[in-house]
Amino acid sequence: MSTDDTTAGESAADETAGSDADDPVAGDPSADEVARLEARIEELESELSTVRSEVDDDPQKMVIIATKGTLDMAYPPLILASTAAAFGYDVTVFHTFWGLEILHEEHSKDLKLSSVGNPNMPMPNAVAALPGMDALTTRMMGKRIADNDVATVEELIETSLDVGVDLQACQMTIDLLEYDEDDFYDGVTTGVGAASAFQEMVDADIQLLV
Amino acid sequence: MSIDTDVTETLDVKGLNCPMPVVQTKQAVDELETGETLEVLATDSGSMSDIDGWASTTDGVELVDQVEEDGGSETVYKHYVRVE
Numbered sequence: 001m002s003t004d005d006t007t008a009g010e011s012a013a014d015e016t017a018g019s020d021a022d023d024p025v026a027g028d029p030s031a032d033e034v035a036r037l038e039a040r041i042e043e044l045e046s047e048l049s050t051v052r053s054e055v056d057d058d059p060q061k062m063v064i065i066a067t068k069g070t071l072d073m074a075y076p077p078l079i080l081a082s083t084a085a086a087f088g089y090d091v092t093v094f095h096t097f098w099g100l101e102i103l104h105e106e107h108s109k110d111l112k113l114s115s116v117g118n119p120n121m122p123m124p125n126a127v128a129a130l131p132g133m134d135a136l137t138t139r140m141m142g143k144r145i146a147d148n149d150v151a152t153v154e155e156l157i158e159t160s161l162d163v164g165v166d167l168q169a170c171q172m173t174i175d176l177l178e179y180d181e182d183d184f185y186d187g188v189t190t191g192v193g194a195a196s197a198f199q200e201m202v203d204a205d206i207q208l209l210v
Numbered sequence: 211m212s213i214d215t216d217v218t219e220t221l222d223v224k225g226l227n228c229p230m231p232v233v234q235t236k237q238a239v240d241e242l243e244t245g246e247t248l249e250v251l252a253t254d255s256g257s258m259s260d261i262d263g264w265a266s267t268t269d270g271v272e273l274v275d276q277v278e279e280d281g282g283s284e285t286v287y288k289h290y291v292r293v294e
Contacts, residue, residue, distance in 0.1 A: 086229070163237065
């Protein structure tokens with residue numbers, strides 16, 4: 001039974017091949033057809049070179065959405081942003097909610113570490129929740145940052161702006177937290193919202209939410 | 211060493227930590243012309259792999275050499291980047 005099926009299938013394939021050979025289209029194409037195909041090839045080659053030049057001209061792009069404002073969470077977006085800019089990337093960091101604190105000139109110098117809810121802290125949560133513990137852990141971390149020659153948040157912001165990173169402050173959050181445009185570092189972009197951030201993300205090669 | 215005589219500029223980032231050595235190297239390289247060489251002096255041990263990774267991914271620069279030099283109290287990592 002199965003042998004018969006195979007034979008039938010093979011003979012059907014043979015017939016198809018045979019009919020192809022007799023098809024007039026498979027013979028020499030007419031001069032008109034050649035001209036049409038040549039024109040089409042030329043058209044496609046020109047489209048390809050346009051696409052290639054567009055791809056080559058545009059630098060690669062990274063967008064980071066920074067939503068956290070504690071001392072430890074201020075570092076990753078700034079370090080990645082300045083590094084990506086050094087790699088020739090076009091970088092945008094959109095700061096929203098507590099991420100805005102990073103761009104606030106006064107607050108950025110005084111970002112706090114939370115000792116509660118972080119199991120890596122060398123103390124139980126019940127102790128960490130006592131008044132003054134956040135200030136203590138923040139002081140300890142600040143000392144470590146200085147001792148280990150790690151750049152301050154302020155230095156990283158200045159460096160990022162120097163290498164062309166677009167640091168953006170979400171306008172809705174500025175209004176929500178009752179901040180003023182003058183509260184932010186010079187060079188920070190204000191008056192931007194989710195739509196512009198999304199548009200940048202659509203065009204980006206790398207998108208991160210921190 | 212022959213590289214020393216070919217150095218156009220020296221960037222001293224001793225005492226600076228990630229990401230500063232790479233970022234400042236990039237800024238210094240942007241100021242150089244084709245064929246010129248930048249010497250970078252760093253104390254950040256991570257700069258060995260960071261500058262290597264940066265140079266191999268970035269167009270127009272070549273990492274000519276990396277030297278680890280024991281400077282007594284601290285190790286100095288020297289990087290030589292040529293602009294192509």
